[in-house]
Amino acid sequence: xxxxxxxxxxxxxxxxxxxxxxxxxxxxxxxxxxxxxxxxxxxxxxxxxxxxxxxxxxxxxxxxxxxxxxxxxxxxxxxxxxxxxxxxxxxxxxxxxxxxxxxxxxxxxxxxxxxxxxxxxxxxxxxxxxxxxxxxxxxxxxxxxxxxxxxxxxxxxxxxxxxxxxxxxxxxxxxxxxxxxxxxxxxxxxxxxxxxxxxxxxxxxxxxxx
Numbered sequence: 001x002x003x004x005x006x007x008x009x010x011x012x013x014x015x016x017x018x019x020x021x022x023x024x025x026x027x028x029x030x031x032x033x034x035x036x037x038x039x040x041x042x043x044x045x046x047x048x049x050x051x052x053x054x055x056x057x058x059x060x061x062x063x064x065x066x067x068x069x070x071x072x073x074x075x076x077x078x079x080x081x082x083x084x085x086x087x088x089x090x091x092x093x094x095x096x097x098x099x100x101x102x103x104x105x106x107x108x109x110x111x112x113x114x115x116x117x118x119x120x121x122x123x124x125x126x127x128x129x130x131x132x133x134x135x136x137x138x139x140x141x142x143x144x145x146x147x148x149x150x151x152x153x154x155x156x157x158x159x160x161x162x163x164x165x166x167x168x169x170x171x172x173x174x175x176x177x178x179x180x181x182x183x184x185x186x187x188x189x190x191x192x193x194x195x196x197x198x199x200x201x202x203x204x205x206x207x208x209x210x
Contacts, residue, residue: 011092011093011096013088013089013092013093013097013100014097015092015097015100015101016084016085016088016089016091016092016100017089019084019088019104020081020084020085020088022069023069023071023077023080023081023084023129024081026039026069026070026071027071027074027077030070030071030072031073031074039070040070040125040127042066043063043066043067043069043070043127044063044066044067044070044125044126044127045063045064045067045112045116045125045126045127046123046124046125047115047116047119047120047122047123047124047125047126048120048121048122048123048124050063050116050120051116051117051120063112064109064112064113064116065105065108065109067112067126067127067128068105068108068109068112068128068129068131068132069129070127070128071127071128071129072125072127072128076128080128080129080130080133081129083133083136083137084129084132084133084136087133087136087137087139087140088100088104088136090140091136091139091140091143094143095143095209095210099209102205103135103136103139103201103202103205103206103209104132104135104136105132106135106201106205107131107132107134107135107136107138107139107198107199107201107202107205108129108131108132108135108198109131110131110135110197110198110200110201111130111131111132111134111135111191111193111194111195111197111198111201112126112131112194113197114131114193114194114196114197115131115191115193115194115197118191118193119191119193124191126191126194130190130191130194130195130198131191131194131195131197131198132198133198134194134195134196134197134198134199134202135198135199135201135202135203135205136202137170137173137199137202138198138199138200138201138202138203138204138206139202139203139205139206139209140166141166141167141170141203141206142203142206142207142210143206143210144166145166145167146165147165147166148164148165148166174196174199177192177195177196177199178192178196180192181193181196
């Protein structure tokens with residue numbers, strides 16, 4: 001006889017699934033309707049006007065949150081959501097819904113604050129979940145420090161399977177972010193500081209939830 005009372009249901013990472021659906025919904029609204037400019041005007045962060053407006057309209061601070069769910073185009077969305085899906089579901093299963101949501105939002109908001117400060121004298125629009133996803137990278141590094149990534153490399157006419165520690169890949173990713181952030185006269189329309197700050201926030205907060 002099977003004792004069903006002893007069986008523990010498998011945890012379903014519903015917050016990760018919900019965030020994925022919300023990100024998809026806003027992408028559809030941005031790309032398949034005429035609401036794109038309105039959404040940007042009302043919910044994205046306009047760097048040169050953000051901080052001055054807060055003095056008169058404190059609710060403008062909500063843009064630090066709402067901007068996380070908007071993306072400029074399909075490629076921007078696909079880049080962020082691909083990384084989110086790879087990380088989020090596994091992380092939520094380990095730390096639970098509340099802690100996961102807290103770190104995701106805090107990392108994203110910290111990333112937006114840092115980027116908005118650095119770019120406040122420039123005319124840019126901040127939007128996207130990059131800072132929050134970078135926070136999940138920092139969180140993943142603390143939770144799974146010994147994890148390895150397997151990949152295949154071509155050697156002559158043969159394919160060789162090998163693996164590399166995750167922390168090595170993240171280290172090179174961080175170096176890439178730093179180099180591009182401090183590179184003068186960059187033509188990339190990317191807030192590298194958001195990535196760096198979001199990663200740092202996720203990495204530090206991870207020690208309180210592991």
